Amino acid sequence: MESEAKTYVQTKIKNQSETHLVQRIRPHIELIAALFSGVLILAGWILDRNDLSTASVTAYVLAFVIGGFAKAKEGIEETIANKELNVEMLMIFAAIGSAIIGYWTEGAILIFIFAVSGALETYTMNKSHKEISALMDLQPEEALLIRDGIEKKVHVSHLQIGDLIFIKPGERVPSDGKIVDGSTNLDEAAITGESIPISKGMADEVFAGTVNLNGAITVEITKKNDETLFHKIIQLVQSAQSEKSPSQLFIEKFEGKYVKIVLAVVVLMMFFPHFLLGWSWNETFYRAMILLVVASPCALVASIMPATLSAISNGARKGILFKGGVHLENLSHLKAIAFDKTGTLTKGKPEVTDFIVKTGLNHDEILQKAASIENQSTHPLANAVVKYANKHLQVSFIRPEGLEDVAGWGVKAKIGHESWKIGKAAFIGKDEASSFANGIASKLAQEGKTVVFAQRNEEIVAIIALKDVVRTETKDAINQLKKQGIYTMMLTGDSQTTAYAIASESHVNDFIAECLPEEKVNHLKKLKKDYANVAMVGDGINDAPALATANVGIAMGEGTDVALETADVVLMKNDLPKIAEAIELSRRMNKIVKQNVVFSITVIMILIASNFLQILDLPYGVIGHEGSTILVILNSLRLLRN
Template sequence: MTTETREERNTPAGWTAHLELVAAILSGVLILIAWLIGKSGDETLSITFYIIAFLIGGFAKAKEGIEETIAEKQLNVEMLMVFAAIGSAIIGYWAEGAILIFIFAISGALETYTLNKSHKEISALMEMQPEEAWLLQEDGSTVSVSISSLSVGAKLVVKPGERIPVDGEIIQGTTSIDMSAINGESVPVTRGVSDELFAGTMNISGAIQMEMTKPSTDTLFQKIITLVQNAQNETSPSQQFIEKFEGTYVKIVLFTVFIMMFLPHFIFDWDWTTTFYRAIVLLVVASPCALVASIMPATLAAVSNGAKRGILFKGGVHLEELGSLKAIAFDKTGTLTTGKPVVTDFHVRKGADSEKTLSILSSIEAQSNHPLATAIVAYAEGQGVITRESPQIEDVPGYGLRATVENKEILVGNPRFVGETETADFHDGIIDKLYGEGKTVVFMKDDLGIVATIALKDTLRPEAIQAIKDLSALGIQSIMLTGDNEQTANAIATEAGLDRYVSECLPEMKVNHLKELLKEYGAVGMVGDGINDAPALATATSGIAMGEGTDVALETADVILMQNDLTRISYAVKVSKKMQRIIKQNVFFSVAVIAVLIISNFMQVVDLPLGVIGHEGSTILVILNGLRLLNKVS
């Protein structure tokens, strides 16, 4: 039994689920009373109770069936059940008709519960979004304000046991954060100054101060809610086919039942009561209730499963396509790698003071906002080196920086800027080794020649290697598309364990390469995070975006990894494959049951009560089978 919030119980969907279940149970009680009265000999009173059971148990489904028939101008499964129940009553089979309504009502309540089970994930998420926050005043005091009134840059206080109200970063304090609302992981993570925070996550241990970095309407948490809501409203191709098939099938069943009401009387010499009775049984057992329920509950359960674990599917169609992927192409920077270069090597010429050299280098780089410059300054700070006063610099685009330090000219940049011959000879040609490792090399030159070299590398995400292994175990090829040079691309591909790579690949070339991969493999995914990845994400069979990627990438992609965890890709593929297996099981089982019951009816070995149990029982079983997708997939 699941617990529900007060808000959840008060929603229309919550009331519908409760009312359907109550009506079904009440009709069952009335049927039992009617049967007991009938046993005592009062047939009129017994029929009266059966009629009440009909009305109470069948009202919801009959209303739904009539409204859909009027709106869509075609009959549906619900109307078949109504006709079958009325037909049973006409020929005097009150108990059988009432049992049909009872089980059909129970099945309908269970299906409503299944749909609501998925929507409850949204309700639970929305409850995790705080409505108020503690705004930090200039005098150090705090005041409670509505989150909607906050703007970017606002400074907030979050106390232990409170949820993070908005996306932002810590400006004071250290704490443990429960990130399960975002990525499904129950193990708390430690967060300190400058670390990123997400709305909806729980502050566990320490009081912290944070600065708001995104509008409350644009938080990662709000995006999760919106995307999952959209996914639940989008039907998969399989579901669309079933819905189209249902109308035609219902017409065929009604036509066959009409023929059945007369033909067996003349061909098999059945009496009219038997003929009409068998037609009613056929109307029940041939109804495609189980077939119709084979897909939607399973799809919604799979969408909820992904949402719990930081994987957002934008609809059933994208969820289905993931399971068919034969290859996945990856962007490099910000996807396979962190997108933040770090210093890996620092060498100075013989006799030079390493600390003084690094101090001068960092003081020059501190004047630039280039990612490499930022990484060098951070390295110097990490080494405890004090940055000198800001020297005068000249930025030479594409080459480096020219600075004047202690009346001496200092050049910092690439080999073309400082001298290719000198850089090739520095430290016994160490540049070749560094380039071979896929690193970016920056040189520093003074009036005596090359004084130092510093190498940087955009490091692989910690989980990238495991993610590639997991995909390989599923039989999926991994290809990297990157704009980097051949040496860097080869080094990253080797380190990550990729099957293939394409270097010096511009955005427009990524699309062309992806089209070639689609011809080769048939179904190909694309993983990226930047604006330049959007065309390729749109071209791929399944576009997969990193949660911290650009808005363009997030809007273009079909699947979003909220915590940039590449290992979630293989999990998403497993969910898709399991969903496809369960749907196939459901479809095969429901069709088989219908076939067996129809044949048994013609052989007169199945009566109406057994037909009802077989038909509605199969519907309940396929729904329960679909609900297995709510569990973690291994």
């Protein structure tokens, strides 16, 4: 019994090892077959040199079958499915034709190099899908569910909205949700590409696939497993890799007609040179076979797709998600970019820039009392004041009395025997507000800042200036775009004064203020008329109509769901310099595609001309044609590098 158990375990381990080996070999099976066919060709050549013709032909036939199986299968299946001849069929005809006239070695070498180029193309495809596979491996399959005080491991697909899950330090977050207990630092590199951990606490969002670094947290599920941001990123990149660019679609459409023309010319060449030029039948058929090889547009067909896949893969690795090759290709043609202000050029949240206290009063005391009152409000401006106080004070807040929130104006409260008002100038008295500190409020307003006054016992004691601060990287991002020759414009619903201040600080070429969402669409249409190719950058929510109108819509990652659905390009980290990087990647891709197309067409023309002049032999035709295909694919693979 013990012996049987031991045998069972050994068999199981052996089967698992074999399965693992097969999984490791499978991605390289085409290349292995190609290399094995190369060994068979060498064996066939050696056997032929030793006058073992039967054995030599057998080796060549095996080389044909083993090396050409994958591409022949692909070509036949596509021909049946599309009812259209393709490049693979030309190669099959050329190899068979070479064998018919006795050029076994040349035909086998043709199959060998064609198989190597096919393996390289498959490698490019696998490489471009590698990031997706890596991402999919990042999401845990199980989660620790808390229900009725009991912890239970469940598959992530069983999680429902509202469920509570417990995530320990070092574990990956299994699904999107919000923290309801605990605090931690999260590594969000899988989502944003940012390597610096982000601090998270109560009510903060967490995303599937991110890593909980140092604190135990309880998370409430807010999305189903197939609706998480992580899942949508995977779907987005998969979709992008399957969507073809206009150039690729043109080449594929052109390929079918071109193959028919080549076959027609080859058929004519099998007869006309013999009657018109006096070539022998053997020479005529030989030249027809060479034409079949060299006129095949393999390199031309391989000029675009590997480059596009490599560029999309490169962008995904850097947190730049393209929804398809068409958008990647269009980026390089941009002449102008329009930016939303809030959340795009700016941080999207007001911050206190100035806290000016009346001369003779204690700065910290006034700040403490003003912040204590604002701490009772949920208004964004009030939150900014509290945040500012927390940063600059070492004392705790005071509990105010008789708090009254006057909607649209400000807040009233009492602290001890003091009566306080915090709000607009009209709320505390316009005349007194305008004269405070030599009229500094007017100067602050001209700088695009929102001014709030603090009044104690009918006396203005402080003025608070707040502003939606420009992102630190905005200026550099805009300057990079200008260097690329792109016109920049800001579209915002803010006042003329605020828009002018932000535009000046951001370095954009121009701005349009007091702009409603529907008006942004009209301004974009005008930009398209003036500049032809225009992009819109926004947060993907109120900018959705404008993002859809632009030639290329670029969304900031914080727009999450709406951004992923509306835009053509998504910056997973709100990093504006990535736009210039994406444009540069697009330009590199188009440059490499042009190099590939020009090179492949030039090689085909030279080889065809050489064949008609009877100076090109089949071996050199094979090497020239298939070598150009391999070089084109290798050139495209350069886009995988940073």
